[in-house]
Amino acid sequence: MKQLSVIGTGVIGNGWIARALASGWSVVAFDPDPAAEARTRAFVDNAWPALQRLGLADGASIDHLRFASSLEAAVDGADLVQENVPERLELKQSILAQIDAAAPADVLVGSSTSGFKPTDLQQDCAKSPGRIIVAHPFNPVYLLPLVELVGGQATASEQTQQAQALYQALDMRPLVVRREIEGHIADRLMEALWRESLHLVNDGVATTEEIDAAVVYGCGLRWSLMGTFLTFHLAGGEQGMRHMLEQFGPALKLPWTKLEAPELTDELIDRVVEGCEHQAAGRSVAELDRRRDDFLVELLGLVNKYWPEAEGLEGRI
Numbered sequence: 001m002k003q004l005s006v007i008g009t010g011v012i013g014n015g016w017i018a019r020a021l022a023s024g025w026s027v028v029a030f031d032p033d034p035a036a037e038a039r040t041r042a043f044v045d046n047a048w049p050a051l052q053r054l055g056l057a058d059g060a061s062i063d064h065l066r067f068a069s070s071l072e073a074a075v076d077g078a079d080l081v082q083e084n085v086p087e088r089l090e091l092k093q094s095i096l097a098q099i100d101a102a103a104p105a106d107v108l109v110g111s112s113t114s115g116f117k118p119t120d121l122q123q124d125c126a127k128s129p130g131r132i133i134v135a136h137p138f139n140p141v142y143l144l145p146l147v148e149l150v151g152g153q154a155t156a157s158e159q160t161q162q163a164q165a166l167y168q169a170l171d172m173r174p175l176v177v178r179r180e181i182e183g184h185i186a187d188r189l190m191e192a193l194w195r196e197s198l199h200l201v202n203d204g205v206a207t208t209e210e211i212d213a214a215v216v217y218g219c220g221l222r223w224s225l226m227g228t229f230l231t232f233h234l235a236g237g238e239q240g241m242r243h244m245l246e247q248f249g250p251a252l253k254l255p256w257t258k259l260e261a262p263e264l265t266d267e268l269i270d271r272v273v274e275g276c277e278h279q280a281a282g283r284s285v286a287e288l289d290r291r292r293d294d295f296l297v298e299l300l301g302l303v304n305k306y307w308p309e310a311e312g313l314e315g316r317i
Contacts, residue, residue, distance in 0.1 A: 001026050001059070002169065005078035005103075007071060007095060009036045012112045013084035014043040015141025017065060022048075022142060023170050024057030026064040030074035037067045046286055047142050050293035054143065054300070057171075071095070075103040080166045082135065084112045092116065093124045096132055100125035108163055110135025110149075114187050117180040118152030130154035133163055136184055137172075140289070143296045145173040148184045189228075195261045201271050202262040208275030225303060 004020040009031040068074035105128035122129035134150035236244030
């Protein structure tokens, strides 16, 4: 049985724990917060019904989780280490240097960072800096299969291949990012939409609920199957993308988009918070999590049914 060692057990760290347990791995976790273990076990209990519906690996059990008393004890015996501490570069560099010093040199270490480049993360690692890579997942980690893998300047191709195999063993679909860039691929796309959404709220064009409806009942339905480019390819009719670009390309120069985020004023914060609370309609985050999970389990089944080629995502695209 493979062992995943998880350092930092917030939402993302707990998501990795649930996924690994469902994949038949054992998990050893470390978090200095005294309340971390109780919070993690409650998180896994809440996620487990969705994972059961999705399908558990042979031997999968929530009983294969234990907490260690130190970082060094947590990485002992690891086949893979996943770091999930808060998104502050100096903190991540410090923790990754400790992991690098404690774990055998051949054990891969993935960072869940959504923005930092792996070369920066490797900076203070003296033993085996190349094995420190970006392994960026998406929430909820235990259901969404994409993980962006990014190697740094010290990373060898063999280490990238090792990473692909390990994350495939966690039933994930690795996407190897061709070169380092802040925010990797998916977060840069999501941030662009997020900035535009904030402008629409700030300018009084739409509420948070109306913007979410535009995604849920419009572009989001198409994106869940085909993504951005293939969706636009269909917009060109029989001639595909070439005709689409000839027909609609000039509109790309129109000043529709606002590239910079609006100033996050108290008024804008209040609008966004009030809008989201109205949408939640009194439902707890745990309840909304379960609702989202049920939807994603069914949606993943549809994507795999109608787009089986997506199963070949692993590797360079």
